[in-house]
Amino acid sequence: MEITSFKSIVNNYQTIFFDAFGVLKNHQGLLPGIEKTFDYLGERGIDYFIITNDASRGPEELALDYQRRGLKQITKSKIVSSGMLAREYLKYKVKSGLIAYLGTAQSAHYIETLGLKAVSIADLDLEQAEEVSALVFLDDEGFDWYSDINKAVNLLRMVNIPVIVSNTDKSYPVSRKQVAIAAGGIANMVQDIVGKKFIKFGKPDAQMFIFAYEHSVKKGAVQDKEKILMVGDTLTTDILGGNKFGLDTVLVLTGNTLEKHADTRISASGIIPTYICDSAVID
């Protein structure tokens, strides 16, 4: 395993796609010094986007969170979340009716800003089932798991509606040692029980990268995929997805993949990053 310096690589690209958790921040907050990376990119006119499997909050709130922690450069327009893709689906494919969701009131932002009527699964009466036109998994919090996951299963047995999963991650870290089951993990269980095909948004799916790519094109950034670099800590989402979309990829060792496991995991999975770097911090 050859470790390359992140600084020595970035100058070859015009746009950098960053995963968030494990790359820019961890359970303790921002990675110390990560703001210098964005200073460096800013000085050289290298554009960047944060591509995250997150639908718990809208892009504005996600950006505000970075700013509050000291990363002033991250504005709303720099965020591409899987929640935005779920929103896009609803915009094109679901024009009316109640949209039932599992998640916090905050996460319902993605539905409500479309002018659609969102109802938390907790507040849904199954007598109303016929009025529901879609079910969306947004977050693992904001509802009672026992009564409301069971309610979601029964809703899907009563009506044949599209089910949108806006975060494909199965779990996420909550402390140095512990994780929590994510919306994607719950959605997989429900899908397995009802036997239907859910519509899932998130890395490694190509749609996530295309959305970021089109986003970057709109903002005036380059179109050439060879000038985009994807930086992530997880082989099965960030690196697999970046590779498949045709991008060069960097595996950083500050999150899910520890240095001692990197070689084994790369050869066991066959998912091969273009580069391996200790960290995305440039100092």
Next chain:
Amino acid sequence: MEITSFKSIVNNYQTIFFDAFGVLKNHQGLLPGIEKTFDYLGERGIDYFIITNDASRGPEELALDYQRRGLKQITKSKIVSSGMLAREYLKYKVKSGLIAYLGTAQSAHYIETLGLKAVSIADLDLEQAEEVSALVFLDDEGFDWYSDINKAVNLLRMVNIPVIVSNTDKSYPVSRKQVAIAAGGIANMVQDIVGKKFIKFGKPDAQMFIFAYEHSVKKGAVQDKEKILMVGDTLTTDILGGNKFGLDTVLVLTGNTLEKHADTRISASGIIPTYICDSAVID
């Protein structure tokens, strides 16, 4: 699809294995007239056992429930539950330490009657993780799903212990139209998240049928598999398992498989019962 009379079949066998839910009872209670079936079998000296994916209660309590509802013939010795297999596993393979479980206090019966120390996942402190020697999924009730399923995931990340799933069913009916997620459904989600191999007991697994078979042999019943008939309402558990164990099988249409779907499901799955009968009621 040829429908055969159950009465015309049973006389060819010396032992009948019955599934419980969808065959002897449904969400409303016992199937009307089902006691006549047991009278008939009793008169002719045909033995019977109830083979059920259930670990929510011990065999004694399961039998008492039948008796209370009016089926006096069902005694403890007639019950073969997947919980009994989980208990057997613990007896042979786990001799000491704490046994953590997801389920009601009632379901912990299977652990406690072995003299092992059971601790509900709700009461477990993860600081004690090193003292835990196995985790058992017993029931979908008796704990807080959000905090305790997450706690189970983290326990399995901290210690490498066997995980026993004592009911492989993903869901079970709670009313005419509604189902609830079963312990097996929850266990599948946790297994998928932690990436380990759980030890699962229940139909269609052969071990369930062998346990019943040995049970029946001990009680003096026949040894010849050709003289045993398996009766069930679910192709993927009762019929598949019975077939694989070498038994003749009857699909009854009083539960999971409705008459209008039977042909389609049999040809789509390739799981072929020896007979199809309207019901296991003999009148």
Next chain:
Amino acid sequence: MEITSFKSIVNNYQTIFFDAFGVLKNHQGLLPGIEKTFDYLGERGIDYFIITNDASRGPEELALDYQRRGLKQITKSKIVSSGMLAREYLKYKVKSGLIAYLGTAQSAHYIETLGLKAVSIADLDLEQAEEVSALVFLDDEGFDWYSDINKAVNLLRMVNIPVIVSNTDKSYPVSRKQVAIAAGGIANMVQDIVGKKFIKFGKPDAQMFIFAYEHSVKKGAVQDKEKILMVGDTLTTDILGGNKFGLDTVLVLTGNTLEKHADTRISASGIIPTYICDSAVID
């Protein structure tokens, strides 16, 4: 199930995406009258593309085949094949070395037109394994299954290289009653045995639709997804993929989904087309 006339729908769109097999042609050749559909679209200035999971031949040859059968309107620029996506991947991600492939010499077109050196797995000596920089599944013909599929498995045990699957279909029809295993079916078996993650291109994956979409944008067609209609005969590829990408979808009953099964399959899968039409033939 409400059947809509295809003619009554198409005028609401500016671009039509057609699946090939089961929509435009079947095992006997072109669907009788299908050329009138293209006359109709041409007269009204409605653009169209054929989106096909096919890597057995290059787009030029695929187009020639339509022309030879009498569909003069189908030119190379109207074809979007999964092979083109595999080619795109190789172009961006694999710049040198031998590209081993399973398929006919004809299918190697996708590799050779990039200036890369293609070697049929049949001609590969495993002593050369270290020189191979990627393995591509292109077609189910052109090699000896026993020796060459086994050789592919062993190649992947020797070197850690990306594996590209250029057709995700598991089988394809060869006569009214019979099918053949497709490259995607073989690739799934190999992937399961070596335990690695392959890079797969084809419907229902979003990348297929994006490629067609960008293709159509380049050709001057519209950008608004609401003005694109996807027409297919298979729920799990054409309709699922089209829906997920945000397009309106038409299920036609001339291929994989027979009229008598349509309702059952839609409600069992939860994959819901916008419209159901007897056929894509406009007369």
Next chain:
Amino acid sequence: MEITSFKSIVNNYQTIFFDAFGVLKNHQGLLPGIEKTFDYLGERGIDYFIITNDASRGPEELALDYQRRGLKQITKSKIVSSGMLAREYLKYKVKSGLIAYLGTAQSAHYIETLGLKAVSIADLDLEQAEEVSALVFLDDEGFDWYSDINKAVNLLRMVNIPVIVSNTDKSYPVSRKQVAIAAGGIANMVQDIVGKKFIKFGKPDAQMFIFAYEHSVKKGAVQDKEKILMVGDTLTTDILGGNKFGLDTVLVLTGNTLEKHADTRISASGIIPTYICDSAVID
């Protein structure tokens, strides 16, 4: 990882179950010195059985092969193969008709000794499909993969018959570095394509251990599971299956699991052997 001496363990048991490949032999032949293990067991009156996922030859031939190589102690009655379980299934469940099979003429032994009429898939005419009453996967050799695996797929689309897989292994070693795809690997591909549920026999399935257990009981050996030890080189078949059946288990490091990988694999899989020994050779 604590390594225990195999000799120090065996005296605590009355019967030893051995896996074959990776434990008693490898691609070069018998493990040097393994005959001393059987001398040792013989002297102490410890019984033994070989439990193998193999249906390529009957138990008599399998035993002869050991004897020819110098292991005189292995007689037919000491062999328990997955082919014997497939045979048992056919005996109880398929009484007439043609039995189609994929395998060598030698492997058809399991069918023919039942008095059933076996026909190689290679010799089957699909016009006869209606006469076929079961399909059995016996071996990966003895037929043309391209034409005959495709023929098997089409047979299963024409008639709804039980499919028996008599070896669940996906691959097997053929030299120090290379493997070959096994019958179980081919069967998985066909099952995935036709979407039916196959009946599979082999470790880790409990039925394999029960068969050996009943076998050992018939031969007068003990009934107490605590007095049986399972010895194998593969966590996911030998150790998982032995554990689930309630046996003590030994992982030996002479086959699939190398010493350097043992700890990682045990903690990643959660499959925990009772003991780890360098080898089953006692000298």
